[in-house]
Amino acid sequence: MTPLLEIDRLTTRYVSARGARVVEAVSDISFRLEAGETLGIVGESGSGKTTLALSIMRLLPPGARIAAGAVRFEGEDLLAKSDGEMRRLRGKRIAMILQDPMASLNPLFTVGDQVGESLRVHEGASRRTAWTRARELLTAVKIPAPEARVREYPHQLSGGMRQRIVGAIAISCEPRLLIADEPTTSLDVTIQAQYLNLLRDLQREHGLALIFITHNLGIVARMCDRVAVMYAGRLVEIGPVRRIFDAPAHPYTRALLESIPRLADARARLTAIDGQPPDLAALPVGCAFHPRCPKVEDRCRREVPTDIAVAEDHRARCWLAAR
Amino acid sequence: MTLLEVDNLVKHFPVKGGFFTGGGVVRAVDGVSFRIEAGRTVGVVGESGCGKTTTAKVVLGLETPTSGTLRFEGADLQTLDAAGRRRYRRSVQAVFQDPFASLNPRMRVGAIITEPLVVHEQLARGEARERALRLLDVVSLPERSIDLFPHEFSGGQRQRIAIARALALEPKLIVLDEPVSALDVSIRAQILNLLRDLQARLGLAYLFITHDLAAVAYMSHTVAVMYLGKLVEFGPARAVATAPQHPYTRALFAAALPSHPDERREDVTLVGEVPSPLAPPPGCRFHTRCPVVMERCAREEPPLVHTDGRLVACHLYSPTPGVGPWQPQRAAPGSLTSPSFTTGGAP
Structure with missing residues (x-):
């Protein structure tokens, strides 16, 4: 069976105005996503996780170019599609939720107009039908008093409520894939918990596949089936969440897991990762993590590690994983 | 020894009526009492609007309380004379969330971290430089940082600079307002460890404000949980985190x-x-x-x-x-x- 989404050796570069500087934000990345599955993509700022999502959506800013690879969605090559075909796909088959709900909503239109917009554009629904559906969608994302809310404007709503509206827009055309880029970063802890529960419910009801882009391993532990770890534009490890948490193969993944404080923490000190993430324009030779790696060997300083299968469905880009 | 005693602190902000709406009073902090012991950390957690940042601002002297008293080393802040207030401001320093906003981009690092010394001690330039080098060493930044500008540093390094500046006056209490929230995940542990080391070495007390519950459990001796301007639970960090009531x-x-x-x-x-x-x-x-x-x-x-x-x-x-x-x-x-x-x- 073909997977829902297949990324094959994808490379995306940012090129400066005169072509003087080239930064490879997504470098030779491959993975698959099955229907109904939840994949977490974790990484720090600048690791390329958002560029990866934008490459899949073909929403890259000017100056960024997909240099190599393929993105296949339901068996079709998205990179070969025309802009018009992509527009018909976005919001209908693939939807996206961004970090800041205020920036995703138009302050001049009512909630009802915005939730119904995709239906009118993609399915040719009448204004009246779109409004009726909008009310149902608000109920689906558990917004109290949807009849009143559809007539309100974004500024009249709280942050958690706005993010629910964005969620309602995302599911309005029943997409097969939902990409959520740090959807709860701007929310309070208890509101975040509500929102994560909501996303999980929506996913179950609609059989959505979910890509969760985050820097927070806690969200991955709570929400995801599989996790992909990114570092300096490369996918350094991917596998089932439980396996990655119990037996990480890449030293970066291991260090990340150990550096995070836990609620019932009895440790006197956190295990910190020395140094800082590299500048993508001046990557170290060999493995990009080698200057910070506690297990660095000679080979790591010379050669970029290849993608190595650690176990079934578990891959890591680390020379140590080869043994 | 009790360093700071906050007793029945109230801070209300009057809100002017808008075109369509009446005025009112935002009850940001409404009768909060707690103590900070010397050399210990009090963590304050709660969601937006719970009053944790307002509490911090009052402690820093950036807001005047509507009512209630703050006693520092036994002395009521309101009864202090000018010299006493100056001493208080030296003793209480702050590290803020965003090290990109809290450091002046036009000043060199050496000038940034010795500015408090220049203000409070009228330090000579040569001496200031020596103190700056010592402070850089305390926060594990290389000596050459002294002549660089903030934009030449990463987020974690900038937060080290902010910590060095907070340490310059040898304070007894540092207010940490979300000190690691803006940093990359792999850098947070470095800064949290540094803060714990400094506490052990210099006997600092911290008022640690954050929404990161695991970080507060790790860093604090005592945790205060706030909701809508009220203290709802206050107790030993481990007990509050593992068996909240x-x-x-x-x-x-x-x-x-x-x-x-x-x-x-x-x-x-x-x-x-x-x-x-x-x-x-x-x-x-x-x-x-x-x-x-x-x-x-x-x-x-x-x-x-x-x-x-x-x-x-x-x-x-x-x-x-x-x-x-x-x-x-x-x-x-x-x-x-x-x-x-x-x-x-x-x-």
Whole structure:
């Protein structure tokens, strides 16, 4: 069976105005996503996780170019599609939720107009039908008093409520894939918990596949089936969440897991990762993590590690994983 | 030894009426009391609008309290003379969330971290440079940093610069307002470790404000949980984090993200959102969202009472007059059912 989404050796570069500087934000990345599955993509700022999502959506800013690879969605090559075909796909088959709900909503239109917009554009629904559906969608994302809310404007709503509206827009055309880029970063802890529960419910009801882009391993532990770890534009490890948490193969993944404080923490000190993430324009030779790696060997300083299968469905880009 | 004693602190912000709306008063902090012991960390947690940042601003002297007293080393701040206030400001320093905003981009690092010394001690230039080098060493930055500008540093390094500046006057208390929230995940542990090392080495007290529950549990000796301007629970960090008692604290820590996929938390999801501090609910401010709300909660405000080695402001733990020790008068559907809740003991 073909997977829902297949990324094959994808490379995306940012090129400066005169072509003087080239930064490879997504470098030779491959993975698959099955229907109904939840994949977490974790990484720090600048690791390329958002560029990866934008490459899949073909929403890259000017100056960024997909240099190599393929993105296949339901068996079709998205990179070969025309802009018009992509527009018909976005919001209908693939939807996206961004970090800041205020920036995703138009302050001049009512909630009802915005939730119904995709239906009118993609399915040719009448204004009246779109409004009726909008009310149902608000109920689906558990917004109290949807009849009143559809007539309100974004500024009249709280942050958690706005993010629910964005969620309602995302599911309005029943997409097969939902990409959520740090959807709860701007929310309070208890509101975040509500929102994560909501996303999980929506996913179950609609059989959505979910890509969760985050820097927070806690969200991955709570929400995801599989996790992909990114570092300096490369996918350094991917596998089932439980396996990655119990037996990480890449030293970066291991260090990340150990550096995070836990609620019932009895440790006197956190295990910190020395140094800082590299500048993508001046990557170290060999493995990009080698200057910070506690297990660095000679080979790591010379050669970029290849993608190595650690176990079934578990891959890591680390020379140590080869043994 | 008690370093800072905050007693019944109130900070209200009057709001001017708009074109269509009447004015009002935002009750940002409404009768909060706590103490910070020398060399210890008090963590303050709570969601937006709970008053944690306002509390920090009052402690820093950036806001004047509407009422209530602050005593530093036993002296009431309001009765201090100018020299006394200056001494207080030296003794209490701050590190803020965003090291990109808190450092002047036009000043060199050496000038940034010695500015407090220049202001308070009229230090000569040569001496200032020597002190700057020593401070850089304390926060593990290379010597050559002294002549660089903030933009030449990463987020974690900038936060080290901000810490060095806070240390310049050898303070006794540092207010840490979300000190690692803006940093990359792999850098946070470095800064948290540095802060703990500095505390051990220099005997600093911290007022640590954050929404990161695991970080607060790791860093603090005592934790204060705030909700809509009120203190709802105050006690030893480990006890509060692992066996929270107030229904809000329970919900808050239940909502904290797991550190492992198999970690299961109590299933307490709060309904609704935090009410407006312009019109906080009567009685217990949490009663509109509380999963175990009782009839009494909407009428009477619960006092802070001692229970299980901490202070909790909840009617579940306050003895009802004439009824003796509290009875579980549970009224709400979907109530909390873990055994620790009914016994009030640690699990």
